[in-house]
Amino acid sequence: xxxxxxxxxxxxxxxxxxxxxxxxxxxxxxxxxxxxxxxxxxxxxxxxxxxxxxxxxxxxxxxxxxxxxxxxxxxxxxxxxxxxxxxxxxxxxxxxxxxxxxxxxxxxxxxxxxxxxxxxxxxxxxxxxxxxxxxxxxxxxxxxxxxxxxxxxxxxxxxxxxxxxxxxxxxxxxxxxxxxxxxxxxxxxxxxxxxxxxxxxxxxxxxxxxxxxxxxxxxxxxxxxxxxxxxxxxxxxxxxxxxxxxxxxxxxxxxxxxxxxxxxxxxxxxxxxxxx
Ligand SMILES: Cc1cc2nc3c(=O)[nH]c(=O)nc-3n(C[C@H](O)[C@H](O)[C@H](O)COP(=O)(O)OP(=O)(O)OC[C@H]3O[C@@H](n4cnc5c(N)ncnc54)[C@H](O)[C@@H]3O)c2cc1C
Ligand code: FES
Numbered sequence: 001x002x003x004x005x006x007x008x009x010x011x012x013x014x015x016x017x018x019x020x021x022x023x024x025x026x027x028x029x030x031x032x033x034x035x036x037x038x039x040x041x042x043x044x045x046x047x048x049x050x051x052x053x054x055x056x057x058x059x060x061x062x063x064x065x066x067x068x069x070x071x072x073x074x075x076x077x078x079x080x081x082x083x084x085x086x087x088x089x090x091x092x093x094x095x096x097x098x099x100x101x102x103x104x105x106x107x108x109x110x111x112x113x114x115x116x117x118x119x120x121x122x123x124x125x126x127x128x129x130x131x132x133x134x135x136x137x138x139x140x141x142x143x144x145x146x147x148x149x150x151x152x153x154x155x156x157x158x159x160x161x162x163x164x165x166x167x168x169x170x171x172x173x174x175x176x177x178x179x180x181x182x183x184x185x186x187x188x189x190x191x192x193x194x195x196x197x198x199x200x201x202x203x204x205x206x207x208x209x210x211x212x213x214x215x216x217x218x219x220x221x222x223x224x225x226x227x228x229x230x231x232x233x234x235x236x237x238x239x240x241x242x243x244x245x246x247x248x249x250x251x252x253x254x255x256x257x258x259x260x261x262x263x264x265x266x267x268x269x270x271x272x273x274x275x276x
Contacts, residue, residue: 001088003081004061012140017111018077019053021063021237027090028062031055033118034096034212034244037062038220040087041075048072048241051115052091062090065114094221096210098122102129102184105177106176107170108199109135109190113143115212116189123187125152131177135170135190139163146263171197178205178210185210192256199247209247213238216259232252237271 002023008015027037031052038047054063067075079085096119104123108116113134122132132152136142137160149155156173157165160199166173171194177183186209188198195211202209215227215238222240229238230251236242 001085002014003079003083003085006079006081009143010141012138013243015067016077017065017067017141017143019065020061020076021049021054021061022085022088023060024062024088025060025146027052027088028055028057028060029150031062031091032095033122035091035093036243037064037088037090038217039064039072039076040115041072041079041085041207042192045075045086046072047087047218047220049092049220051118051119051212052180053114054089055118059105065111067111089220091240094241096187096244099127100127103126103131103186104187105131105133105174105183107135107174107186107190107194108148109132109170109188109194110137110141111143112188112190112212113148116146116187117148119187119189120148120151129153131183133158133170133173133177134165135159135162135194136164144255155226170194171193171201173212174198175201176236178202179208183207186247187211192252192259195247196208196252196256199250199252203248209245210244211250212243213245213250213255214259215243215255243259 005021007019009019017033036049036051038049050064052062053065066073068074106116106120130152132155158168187204188195189212218224218226220235220239227238231245232249
């Protein structure tokens with residue numbers, strides 16, 4: 001699990017998005033689109049889940065893309081080529097159902113764009129017609145546009161400030177497309193408010209809509225209950241039952257509440273570790 005390469009793919013106004021390729025013979029053989037790993041940057045660090053963006057079985061490596069948001073992602077971002085992670089477990093979670101659905105819209109918001117990349121690639125290989133909607137706060141934080149343009153039959157870019165593509169939100173484009181054409185599947189990954197809105201936009205059209213949830217996780221084995229979500233009125237654990245679920249079945253309010261549970265404590269710990 002040594003770092004083979006490191007690239008800072010976005011660095012805008014103090015927000016960095018980093019791409020790390022790690023040696024991992026076992027995970028690279030098995031990983032499928034939609035799955036994730038749990039990493040520990042150091043022995044005393046916490047475990048965090050990150051999507052497997054690419055798995056190269058020949059090179060025996062996997063690629064992760066993450067945004068530095070708190071203690072662990074910042075610790076990971078501080079590592080360099082040649083350094084080793086303390087722990088890496090995976091592949092975890094159910095893979096995405098890859099088949100010929102027909103016309104698919106994939107919606108990626110922020111670093112969620114990295115998470116839709118392997119799904120878009122696999123769906124394209126299964127002969128789907130791919131429409132992509134990529135959303136970022138601003139041009140400097142838009143990632144993988146070139147790579148995804150090579151896969152997509154059609155691609156739309158939106159930014160909050162209009163610095164590239166159309167000004168607005170991914171869901172504005174989604175609503176327009178669903179009005180004009182018939183699609184067979186919508187797949188979305190991004191911030192919870194975006195996925196919740198995708199769910200509301202898709203509901204009246206009655207189109208199958210899958211989201212990959214970023215519930216908080218601790219053990220990622222279905223034992224601790226941290227990633228609990230209510231799906232169609234039943235308790236599910238995102239790590240072992242997901243991370244993908246049908247959008248219309250999710251209790252979004254509960255998910256948002258649970259995800260902000262440790263907000264104050266995380267800010268406090270981050271300050272302590274930074275010595276301020
Ligand atoms: C299955 C899965 C796959 C993921 N894949 C990726 C990925 O490929 N790239 C990536 O950048 N991130 C991904 N995430 C989110 C990533 O795990 C979190 O950003 C990370 O745990 C934050 O850890 P931290 O210690 O740096 O920040 P913390 O100190 O834990 O948190 C800092 C801030 O981020 C918020 N936060 C923490 N965890 C999450 C989360 N899961 N979702 C939303 N906000 C969160 C906190 O509420 C807080 O505001 C994934 C999450 C899941 C569940
Ligand atoms: S992270 Fe512990 S049950 Fe899913």
